[in-house]
Amino acid sequence: MFGLYYAPGTCALATHLALEEAGARYEAVPVDFGSQAQRSSEYLAINAKGRVSRAGDGKRHTHRNSRLLLFVAQRLPKAELAPLSDPFALAQLQEFNSYLCSTVHVAHAHKGRGYRWANDETSFADMKSKVPQTMAACFSLIERDMIKGPWVMGETYTVCDPYLYTIATWLEGDGVDVSALPKVMAHRQRMLERPAVQKVLAEESLNS
Amino acid sequence: MFGLYYAPGTCALATHLALEEAGARYEAVPVDFGSQAQRSSEYLAINAKGRVSRAGDGKRHTHRNSRLLLFVAQRLPKAELAPLSDPFALAQLQEFNSYLCSTVHVAHAHKGRGYRWANDETSFADMKSKVPQTMAACFSLIERDMIKGPWVMGETYTVCDPYLYTIATWLEGDGVDVSALPKVMAHRQRMLERPAVQKVLAEESLNS
Numbered sequence: 001m002f003g004l005y006y007a008p009g010t011c012a013l014a015t016h017l018a019l020e021e022a023g024a025r026y027e028a029v030p031v032d033f034g035s036q037a038q039r040s041s042e043y044l045a046i047n048a049k050g051r052v053s054r055a056g057d058g059k060r061h062t063h064r065n066s067r068l069l070l071f072v073a074q075r076l077p078k079a080e081l082a083p084l085s086d087p088f089a090l091a092q093l094q095e096f097n098s099y100l101c102s103t104v105h106v107a108h109a110h111k112g113r114g115y116r117w118a119n120d121e122t123s124f125a126d127m128k129s130k131v132p133q134t135m136a137a138c139f140s141l142i143e144r145d146m147i148k149g150p151w152v153m154g155e156t157y158t159v160c161d162p163y164l165y166t167i168a169t170w171l172e173g174d175g176v177d178v179s180a181l182p183k184v185m186a187h188r189q190r191m192l193e194r195p196a197v198q199k200v201l202a203e204e205s206l207n208s
Numbered sequence: 209m210f211g212l213y214y215a216p217g218t219c220a221l222a223t224h225l226a227l228e229e230a231g232a233r234y235e236a237v238p239v240d241f242g243s244q245a246q247r248s249s250e251y252l253a254i255n256a257k258g259r260v261s262r263a264g265d266g267k268r269h270t271h272r273n274s275r276l277l278l279f280v281a282q283r284l285p286k287a288e289l290a291p292l293s294d295p296f297a298l299a300q301l302q303e304f305n306s307y308l309c310s311t312v313h314v315a316h317a318h319k320g321r322g323y324r325w326a327n328d329e330t331s332f333a334d335m336k337s338k339v340p341q342t343m344a345a346c347f348s349l350i351e352r353d354m355i356k357g358p359w360v361m362g363e364t365y366t367v368c369d370p371y372l373y374t375i376a377t378w379l380e381g382d383g384v385d386v387s388a389l390p391k392v393m394a395h396r397q398r399m400l401e402r403p404a405v406q407k408v409l410a411e412e413s414l415n416s
Contacts, residue, residue, distance in 0.1 A: 067306060070299060130325060
């Protein structure tokens with residue numbers, strides 16, 4: 001039995017989707033990010049970084065998204081959400097998810113979380129104004145070099161797909177011209193056809 | 209034979225240290241980051257992201273630091289720089305290195321690379337002024353919760369150690385009070401006692 005704490009509408013969606021896709025037995029508990037509940041002492045006791053997600057199986061837990069996704073794939077190997085027996089392919093998968101985590105999500109975070117890296121309102125506005133450009137640059141690279149198609153890693157659906165999907169749903173809100181990203185948009189549409197995706201989106205929507 | 213392109217004094221040091229520690233046959237090629245050579249068309253052809261490092265074995269290559277380090281550990285298993293046969297321990301190692309890559313290095317980057325996320329000089333100055341605080345917060349968490357000792361993962365030296373060392377050498381320059389970080393500083397000292405570290409530091413120093 002897995003437990004997932006998640007803030008609706010955040011990158012925690014990626015792990016939520018992966019758990020559902022893997023057919024895991026899990027309990028998903030919404031955390032009210034808007035009211036800063038993730039900064040409460042109760043929540044910090046289970047997630048010292050105060051970030052939007054945390055998952056585990058009772059004995060072990062983790063919170064970084066690229067790691068959460070690998071954890072799900074490793075603990076539920078029958079779902080075949082990662083090429084666990086091919087170290088190089090697995091490393092490619094992790095490189096993609098690390099790019100999303102370290103560069104793309106960080107670029108996006110400058111829109112609404114500038115206070116992490118600066119103090120003045122003018123800086124926050126400046127950072128926010130640059131997000132369309134930085135996110136477009138990241139997604140140009142993804143579009144051109146990274147999506148093998150039809151899924152991120154090629155013929156097989158992996159834990160890269162829910163993570164890409166999750167961040168790609170932010171593009172319009174980030175002011176990116178999605179018409180320049182046909183592969184990314186086709187991937188997003190393809191994701192919506194999966195029953196697991198439909199089910200999780202409905203559930204997060206009810207709790208948002 | 210591995211090839212490593214590196215900018216002296218950057219996080220590429222971590223991979224340089226790991227290659228040396230693993231007893232790899234490798235060629236380390238300095239790239240002049242100051243003159244923006246990493247943005248030259250020649251370099252971008254081998255590293256589309258234009259970042260400070262890139263390594264490979266002729267057939268395959270990668271450039272994200274957390275990934276480079278795992279790549280070295282996997283390709284040189286006899287050096288035992290990662291618990292390759294224990295998926296959970298390996299995942300813990302990757303979580304640590306991902307934290308350095310996605311959060312700590314990103315915090316540091318706001319000192320000198322604010323132009324990645326904003327446009328105005330005033331924003332760059334604001335971001336820079338906050339670095340002592342963000343880096344101190346990251347390293348408090350590392351000091352309190354992450355270093356098992358004597359090495360990051362406990363009794364065994366792994367690819368977490370050169371990465372932590374590399375970023376920890378930036379602390380004074382980032383304005384962090386290192387007296388509050390006794391474990392981190394003891395780790396830094398312990399690293400300096402390793403012949404591989406001494407050799408690589410001397411080489412990078414000659415090329416900086």
